[in-house]
Amino acid sequence: MSRQLTMQCGHCRHVANVRSSREMTATYREVTFRCTNDMCGHSWVADLIAVRTTSPSACPNPDVQLPFARNVLIRTIVHQMELALMDAAND
Numbered sequence: 726m727s728r729q730l731t732m733q734c735g736h737c738r739h740v741a742n743v744r745s746s747r748e749m750t751a752t753y754r755e756v757t758f759r760c761t762n763d764m765c766g767h768s769w770v771a772d773l774i775a776v777r778t779t780s781p782s783a784c785p786n787p788d789v790q791l792p793f794a795r796n797v798l799i800r801t802i803v804h805q806m807e808l809a810l811m812d813a814a815n816d
């Protein structure tokens with residue numbers, strides 16, 4: 726199930742829907758919105774940019790270099806410490 730991306734119109738504050746989008750890079754997309762208020766009619770382009778990883782990919786693309794979210798860093802450090810402790814216990 727997917728939900729459609731929406732944004733509030735900056736002028737009249739009604740919901741705006743995506744009219745079209747265009748992939749610029751693997752982590753950057755231009756999105757064109759249109760206000761649903763017929764009395765307003767505002768249309769604009771917004772940037773959709775991936776900014777950080779919240780869960781690492783199981784099939785990572787080496788061209789995609791995103792910083793990890795803080796919770797991912799903590800989870801990764803804890804996991805690495807657990808692995809190091811297991812290795813030390815097996816020695």
Ligand SMILES: [Zn+2]
Nearest residue numbers: 734737760765
């Ligand atoms: Zn509007």
